[in-house]
Amino acid sequence: xxxxxxxxxxxxxxxxxxxxxxxxxxxxxxxxxxxxxxxxxxxxxxxxxxxxxxxxxxxxxxxxxxxxxxxxxxxxxxxxxxxxxxxxxxxxxxxxxxxxxxxxxxxxxxxxxxxxxxxxxxxxxxxxxxxxxxxxxxxxxxxxxxxxxxxxxxxxxxxxxxxxxxxxxxxxxxxxxxxxxxxxxxxxxxxxxxxxxxxxxxxxxxxxxxxxxxxxxxxxxxxxxxxxxxxxxxxxxxxxxxxxxxxxxxxxxxxxxxxxxxxxxxxxxxxxxxxxxxxxxxxxxxxxxxxxxxxxxxxxxxxxxxxxxxxxxxxxxxxxxxxxxxxxxxxxx
Ligand code: SAM
Ligand code: SF4
Numbered sequence: 596x597x598x599x600x601x602x603x604x605x606x607x608x609x610x611x612x613x614x615x616x617x618x619x620x621x622x623x624x625x626x627x628x629x630x631x632x633x634x635x636x637x638x639x640x641x642x643x644x645x646x647x648x649x650x651x652x653x654x655x656x657x658x659x660x661x662x663x664x665x666x667x668x669x670x671x672x673x674x675x676x677x678x679x680x681x682x683x684x685x686x687x688x689x690x691x692x693x694x695x696x697x698x699x700x701x702x703x704x705x706x707x708x709x710x711x712x713x714x715x716x717x718x719x720x721x722x723x724x725x726x727x728x729x730x731x732x733x734x735x736x737x738x739x740x741x742x743x744x745x746x747x748x749x750x751x752x753x754x755x756x757x758x759x760x761x762x763x764x765x766x767x768x769x770x771x772x773x774x775x776x777x778x779x780x781x782x783x784x785x786x787x788x789x790x791x792x793x794x795x796x797x798x799x800x801x802x803x804x805x806x807x808x809x810x811x812x813x814x815x816x817x818x819x820x821x822x823x824x825x826x827x828x829x830x831x832x833x834x835x836x837x838x839x840x841x842x843x844x845x846x847x848x849x850x851x852x853x854x855x856x857x858x859x860x861x862x863x864x865x866x867x868x869x870x871x872x873x874x875x876x877x878x879x880x881x882x883x884x885x886x887x888x889x890x891x892x893x894x895x896x897x898x899x900x901x902x903x904x905x906x907x908x909x910x911x912x913x914x915x916x917x918x919x920x921x922x923x924x925x926x927x928x
Pocket of ligand 2: 618619620621622626663664665696718
């Protein structure tokens with residue numbers, strides 16, 4: 596079968612699947628406090644998610660990341676992981692992984708490891724219980740730390756993702772770094788992105804460019820740039836004193852769209868070819884219209900043929916440009 600290649604000669608090998616828009620947290624940069632979630636009937640069933648993800652895998656997707664909302668609050672989610680693990684067994688899928696807030700990991704880490712999951716990304720912006728409660732609104736730090744410990748005990752490699760927030764976790768830069776080094780976790784910082792409504796003023800105040808963060812780390816440590824690339828907007832350095840790997844996800848200060856290898860599927864079957872653009876393709880309609888997978892595969896190819904060159908996010912002194920009004924929890928972070 597012809598692999599998926601977009602108009603800019605980028606092979607699409609990475610699919611991120613949002614399995615729910617729901618979450619047990621309400622992180623301030625991601626959701627409003629009183630979110631209206633989608634009616635359950637709009638969501639793809641686990642069987643539909645399986646059929647769609649499997650079509651992508653037949654077309655050459657080798658890495659699948661399950662996300663959300665909070666993927667581990669989706670009822671029956673282990674059934675979906677189990678279904679996807681058959682593609683690990685055949686070798687079609689090289690990696691099956693997830694991004695989670697960690698709240699349910701104490702329960703799920705061991706079964707996930709049993710299904711062939713090797714790595715997990717856990718979002719954690721602060722190690723201070725009060726600040727954690729403030730930023731997640733509904734979260735409890737202890738529960739997440741227990742989840743992370745369970746993941747480690749189950750043999751999963753943990754990467755911590757922290758959103759860099761000016762005036763919020765600036766003072767925790769080195770405590771986060773040291774904690775991750777002590778625990779053996781990789782750490783990646785993410786620049787806050789202009790997504791969701793009601794963010795113009797707040798986001799600009801919170802925006803902490805990672806070049807500034809990096810300069811702060813470099814005052815204390817020798818950093819070596821690593822050649823490692825994932826096709827996304829992440830770049831890595833090694834901290835020479837500890838050997839620790841530190842990542843920077845900078846969709847704003849840099850633009851790495853030229854090597855983008857990924858697309859994002861929402862829990863309602865919409866395919867976003869770029870996180871930073873509004874264009875999407877509805878795959879739920881062909882999925883529900885017919886059991887013929889050839890129709891589905893044609894719809895996927897047609898969508899990939901529309902993948903744009905890149906996003907238009909830009910923070911300027913005047914305001915935020917290129918902002919996207921949908922929530923990250925919808926597209927899947
Ligand atoms: N609930 C899971 C979690 O928190 O890891 C998975 C979904 S969440 C939307 C995925 C990632 O998106 C998280 O690391 C979160 O911090 C990040 N995120 C959400 N809103 C963001 C924003 N406005 N800017 C940057 N990152 C954001
Ligand atoms: Fe939930 Fe993740 Fe969004 Fe926080 S970032 S509200 S944990 S989906």
